[in-house]
Structure formats: C-alpha cells, structure tokens
Amino acid sequence: MTARDTSSEIEDRAAEWVARMELRELTPAEQAQLESWIAGDRRRLGALVRGQAIVTSFGARLDDTPQPVIPADELPQPRSAVFSRRGALFAGFAALGAVGIGISTLRPFASTAYATEIGEIRRITLEDGSVVTLNSGSRMTARLAGDQRHILLERGEALFRIAPDTGRPFAISAGGNTFTTSETLCSLRCISPREVRLSVLSGEVGVDAANHGGPHFRARRNQLVTITPARGVEIADVASEELEQETVWRSGKIAFSGDSLYHAAAEFARYNTTRIVVDDAAVGDLKITGLFDSNDPARFAEAVAGMFALEVKRVDDEIVLSAP
Template sequence: AMTKQDTASRLKIAAYWYAELREPDADHRTWDKFRAWEGSDPANRAAFQQVEASLSLLEGSSLAAPGAANEYSSSATQSFSRKPARARLYWLTGIAAVLMLALVSVVILSPPAAPAGQVYATAIGDTRDVTLEDGSRVTLNTDTELAVTYSRTERRIQLAHGQALFSVMKGTRPFIVAAGGSETRALGTRFEVYRGPDDVSVTLVEGSVSVLPETAGQGSVAPDVDEEKAATVLVPGDRLVMRGGAIASLTQVDTSEALAWQSGILQFRDVTLGEAIAELNRYSETKLRVDDPALAAERLSGAFPAGDQDTFAETLKLFLPVEIRRRGNEILVEPAGGAPR
C-alpha cells in the first residue's frame, strides 16, 4: 500500500511537471523526460491526471488570477493558447495538492494496479458462453480456464488451458490471445484456440488473424518489423499448430466439423482410435483406455456425443473387433479374444 507521504511526494512531482509543460520554453526534451516519468509507474500517470483535473477546475475558478482561465483540459499533450506564469502555477499546484491530500486516505491507499484479469473457467464436460465488455463473445469448451484483461491499448486473453472460440468485435485495440508461447492477434474476427498438453492450435473461422511466437512480441502493442516477419497470417479454414514456439503444421480443416463441439458432438474424420479416445477423455471423468498399440492405431470416422463414454464404447464394437471392460472409472477397450490383463 502507498503511504500518505508517498502520495504527497508523487503529487508534488506531478504538479511540477504540470507547471513545466505549460511553459512557453518547454521543448521536446522536457516532454521526453515527462513521458519517461509518467510511463514508469501507473501511479505517476494517476497522480498527473489528478493534478490535471484539479487544476483545470481551479484555473477556471475564483481562486485563479482574473482572466487566467484557459483551454487546458483532459490531456497534457494538447497545445495551449495561454500559458500562465510559473509562480502562479506553482501556487495553484500547491492548492491542488492540499485539496487532493485531503482525499488521499480514501482515494489512493494503494497505487492503481494494472487492470485485474477477470478469470473464466469450465469444469470437465461443461461449456460456457461469456460476453466481454466490448461485446466480443467467448465460448469456453470443457476443462478450460482463461483470464481477460482489457487496458487502454489492448484486449488481452491469457488461455491457461483448454479450448475457446472467440467472436471478436471490431475495435481499434488489438485483441490478443496468449497461449503456450504463442500470440494470436485479431481486430474483428472469429477463431478458436486450443491449448493442449504439448501444443497450441489456432483455427480461423472467418476474418483474419496473425499468429506469432510470444517472445517476438514481448507483449508490445504494435507489431514491429521483426514481428511481422515472424507472424503467420491465417485465412479462413486454416489450422496452425505451434509447438515450443515454432510452427508444427498448417492445414485446412472443415470449420463446421471443427466447431461441432459447441453443440455437444465430436466429429472425427479418419483419426486413429488413440486420437479419438484422447479427445473423448477431455469431456468426461470416466476415461477410455486402449493399451494395445495395433488397436490404438486403427482408424475411424464418425460423430459421437461428447461426454458419453459408454455409447462410444458400445458403438465401437460395431466398427472393430473389440471387447469392452469396465474397471472403476476406466473403460478398457481391448482386442476381441485377447488375454485378460
């Protein structure tokens, strides 16, 4: 927590900058120093905004010298038509600091932190629709957790694990989804990100996104030239898989099949039994298991209800010569006639 003394000192420095920037001889070096101070701590910016707001009121009031009201408001970056004398400004800043310090114990017991992330999560087998503050929508699939942080400069999602579909409202701030060493940037589009145990896959449904290794951006708002080189721009239907910050594959998929999970259906097209089981296990506490490598390598296609492990196991008997054995929270899939284990 910030003490009253810290705040008083910060407000005095903010008041000094306010006075300096209003002087006719304020050059770009003064502005550069001010911006460095203001940018070094969110609390500095907040203190300056408080001084600014208080002085805008004071300068137009009877406390100020007659005729001293001016057009200064909202931002220190505006040009000023009238520059009050330094002495009068310091006097005003002193009053402003006194007025604000009366509020300190109530208003600024701690410095303004960066916006706290709003966390959303789903349990195994659940999905959830969330509308964000700008109207963008997120659908979380099974066993998913993400944090949303909106600032003045960007809309950032940190996907801790799981899978989510994003429908992004157009806006001037980039919409960034960070997951497992990758960043996906969009301005208005629809895409899905799945952060699995070993890799991250981004599937573009409509619009356009660019995907880049997180290290290239270092969290900066505007991509630089090197980032542009590192970024991969997707077209609708593209699925990009990244592993360890590098591209593992870029393929075209049927997006309606890819998004069938929203309606509780899992669609498989020529996948191995092992792959199908790994996907099905994401949706249920009851886990399917196949230990026989040859059986795990068998291929199948079809649509199955997510979370209904028994139905899948019974249906599997129609496709493949298998036996199903239940053991606690596991359903074992074994070759028919195989020796029991």
C-alpha cells in the same frame, strides 16, 4: 538511418511500459508515447501483450488475502545495469514495496478469470461485446480496460467472436504466442503448455510466434495454424467443412476423420471423468471416423466394439477396449 531495435531491446522496453501501467494509469502524454512506440515496429505490440500476460497470469493466481510487503532493500538486486524483461517487471514490484503498497494491490485495471469444469461448456459475453465460448476443462483471464483488450488462454480451448473495434486490437496470448485481431471468428486450443492450434473461420489474425522462432504473419480464413516447439509454425489451407469440425464441441459433439482410437480416447477424456482405456497397440491404432456425443464415452465404446469386434469391460471409472 536509425538502427532497428533488437528483440531483446523491444522486450525490455515493453516490460518497462507494463511495469509503469501496473503502477498507475498512464497520462495522456504517456499514452501518446506508447502508441507511437507500438506503431514504430510491428513486433512491439506482441512484446507488450506478452509482458501483460506475465502480470495477468501472476495476478490471477493471487488470492484476496493481504500479502506481506517486502522492503525494497531486501529484494535481490539486478546483476547488471541492463534490465531484462523479467527484471523490469520485478523492478516495478520492488517500487511498490518501497512506497508500502502490498502486491495484492498491483492491478489498477482488473482482470477477470473464467474457467470450466470437465464436461462444462460456457458462453461468456465480454464488456466490449465480444463473445467467448470456453470448452471443457479450460481457463482464461480477460483484461479489458481503456484501449486494451487482452485474453490469456491458460489451458484448454475457446472460440472467439471478436467485436469489431479497429482502435482497440484484441490480443490473445496462448502457449507463449500472441494472436492479434480487430474482428474475427477463430478458435484457439492449447494442446499442451507450448503447443497451440489456431483455426480461422472468418477474418484475419496476426500471429506472433516469437517464442518458437517463427515470423510475424497473418493467418486468413480457412487456415489452420499449429505451433509447436519441435516443428515450429505449420500453416495449412483447409476446407470450410473440415475447419468447422474443429468447433463441433460447441454442440456437445466430437468429430473424428481417420483418427486413431488412442486419439479418440484422449479426446473423450477432455469431457468426461470416465476414461476409455486401450490396452493393446493394435487396437489403439484402429482408425475412427464419425460424429459422436462428447458426454457419452460408453456409447462410443460400444459402437467401436461393434465395428471392430472388440471386447468392452467396465472397471470402476474406466471403459477398457481390447481385442477378443
């Protein structure tokens, strides 16, 4: 009986594959080996995608100017014969330097970055026919080549309508987690660098929350998955109507259902440079329910002031709500 690989061994092997793919295109034999390796353990695809996300994120931040080549003998040497995930990727970079290739030429399979400004919503059709709607103040990097379909959601929020292709699973990395599907309609929001919320509107999504100590599982239609360092993985079954509120931003709206005024102010800040400021805890804890235009914080403030008999004051780029 073959011993099951540890998570560390899987991460190390995945890093070796990523480094090899960054150096050159895999041969047919190597591609077959990779597919066989992935099929042998459901944790392996997630590890491979996380490794690719490291490189994609690194590459997306490089500018187009030539980068100096660092001689291999000047690079720090690993402390042991066992490569860590980062060490394996670093070894790949060192190999490039040894043959005189600049780091700026790392990516044989190009990545494309997309971003939105505050108040902008952008609809993007990818090469495979998948459609991504990118919310305000968001950024993602797409990498579609060969049998790979991968998105790194670096910040913000996006709605994904994934084109069906069972031979090429679609993997999304966000907050150190991996979400894999072949056909679905789902949204992902990076609430913070390590806090992510997944809403599944149709289909199923495989969730690998390894960085948060969570198991691999499948999220299904009408499920809301929240992953945080403090609480781990939380799964909730919700009504379709409630889940649809998660994506009303596509229509330029914000929906609240018993949310605090503090929360509402933070949500409006995602879409506007004019900020709503609440200077009183009692006011901030007031509960808001309703559907509002995301680009009109002034009208929202006036409506709330009318409901709760608050004072509204405009100071430069701030709208201050306070008790009378």
